[in-house]
Structures are given as structure tokens and as C-alpha cells.
Amino acid sequence: MTSDEELQLHDVWSLVQDAVESEPPPWDVALGSELAQDDALTKGLPVSAAAHTALQVAHDHWRVLHASLRGDHDGEVALYLHGQYSVLRGAIENAARAVWLVGPDDRKVRVARRLAAKQTELNLRRNVMAKQQEADLSYYDRRLADLRDLAQQADVSANSESTQYWQIVEKAGALIPAMDGATAGAVWGACSGLAHGDDASIGVFEIEVQPPSGESTQVAQVNPSIPYLTFFVQVTHMMYGAGLQLYQQRTTV
Numbered sequence: 001m002t003s004d005e006e007l008q009l010h011d012v013w014s015l016v017q018d019a020v021e022s023e024p025p026p027w028d029v030a031l032g033s034e035l036a037q038d039d040a041l042t043k044g045l046p047v048s049a050a051a052h053t054a055l056q057v058a059h060d061h062w063r064v065l066h067a068s069l070r071g072d073h074d075g076e077v078a079l080y081l082h083g084q085y086s087v088l089r090g091a092i093e094n095a096a097r098a099v100w101l102v103g104p105d106d107r108k109v110r111v112a113r114r115l116a117a118k119q120t121e122l123n124l125r126r127n128v129m130a131k132q133q134e135a136d137l138s139y140y141d142r143r144l145a146d147l148r149d150l151a152q153q154a155d156v157s158a159n160s161e162s163t164q165y166w167q168i169v170e171k172a173g174a175l176i177p178a179m180d181g182a183t184a185g186a187v188w189g190a191c192s193g194l195a196h197g198d199d200a201s202i203g204v205f206e207i208e209v210q211p212p213s214g215e216s217t218q219v220a221q222v223n224p225s226i227p228y229l230t231f232f233v234q235v236t237h238m239m240y241g242a243g244l245q246l247y248q249q250r251t252t253v
Contacts, residue, residue, distance in 0.1 A: 001226075008230040009077050015237045016069060019062040019091075022244060024055040028251065035102065035250040038110050041154040045147075047101060047114040048251060054098040055243050061091035062240070079224040081205065085232070086195035092188050092236040093165050096172035098243035102250045103175035109161075111154050116161040119147055176242045179235065187235045190228070204228045 001009075029036045029048045039046040065087045071078030101117070104110055126140035151158045162168075166185055173184025193201040206223045 005226040008226050012230050012233050015233050016066050019237055019240055020066045023059055027052045030253050032253045033251050041111050042114050045118050047110055050114055051098045051101045051247055054094045058091050058094035058240055061087050081224055082194050085191040088232055088236055089191035089195050092239050095240040095243045096169040099172035099175055100168045102246045108156050112156040113161045115151050115158040116163050119158045120163040187232050
């Protein structure tokens, strides 16, 4: 390991430690705040609660990443080829979900996104139930009808916002001044590819080809890339910090 890589690992550890120590505040929405007004429109589907949950889930992923980096021996940082990127993906997409929900200045956009996210959730659960014999789908149909009524009362459309995660992450990245949507999406996509073991993800690894020994097959040693890990952690940390800041801003007066 080079001295530069040692410094990068120190940066990774510091950022992960900071994220773990930056736990989301309690779910407390001040009367008259922007999210209190949003919640009045979405009634039983508060925007504030959805954003708070997303931040809590992101924080939980940070804790898992922190534990995995600690390894089995004090003073050593443990690195893995795939598992830690799966955790990072969970951290960035949930932090991005919070930013996506509360980041827009337009109240109607925030409300539409909350209802769109719930509509997607209900449709997915309904589709799973529909595959079972003699499934009673009336509960989901009622919930979806109630959601459409809420959207009509709020003068928004739950179909106006895509809830695919790659688009949520890109739109969230575009809301952060020091970031952009393409960078956020690229980090999420790389972490997703590593989590799935996609062939293209091999480009994120450092590969050392061993010299052949006699007539034996040539062997390559695959190692985690510390520069890539550092960059991914930096972007994810920035997304999480933005989510915390926006939530605080929208819940206070």
C-alpha cells in the first residue's frame, strides 16, 4: 500500500466515523415549518416522516460500513471486493431519497414525490399479492384510491414523478450545489454493479497479473481500489450531509 493510499484510507475512516456520529435528529416537525405545511396536505402520509425514515436507513448503512471497515484487529482497515459497495449503495440511495423528497423549493413537487413514492410501494405490494391464488386486493385498491384523492386535493399528480432509484439519485445530486446529478448517478451505478457482481464492475478493481510459472495458467490477483472507494465514500457522505441539512431546514421555523 502506498503512502497516498494510506492517506485515502484515513479519509475514508474519518468520513464514515463522522457519518456514524451524525445521527438523524428525532422526528420533530415545528408548527409553521415547510414540512409541517407539506404534511397537512399529505395527511396520513407525511413527507417529513418519509424523509426522516430515509435518513435513518442511510445512517444504519453507515453503521454497517463502519463495522465492516474495523476488521478483526485493532488498527487495521478491512476491505472487501463487493459487500462494502452494496452497503454504500444503500447509504447513498436512502440519503438521496431524503434529498429528493425535501430538497425542492416547490411544495407541490415535494408533495407529488411523497405520493408518487407511496404509490410505487403500494403497486409493488399489490403486484406481489396478485400472484397468489384468491388474493384479496381490495385493501391495496382502497389505499390507491385514497392516494389519488389526496393528490387531487393537493392539486398534484402522483404520476408526474419517476421513483426509479437511479433517477431519484440523479435528481438528488442535481439539488446539491457541490455535486451534480451525473456524478451521483455514476457512484450509485458503480456501487450497484459491484453489489450485483456485474462484469463491468471489474473496472473498479486493481488487477495484478502474476507472471506465469512454467506451463501453468496465468493468474491475476484482484484487489479493492482504494481511490475508487474513497471517492464513493466522499460522494455518499456529501449526499447524507445534504439530506440532514435540508431536513433540519424544512422542519424548523
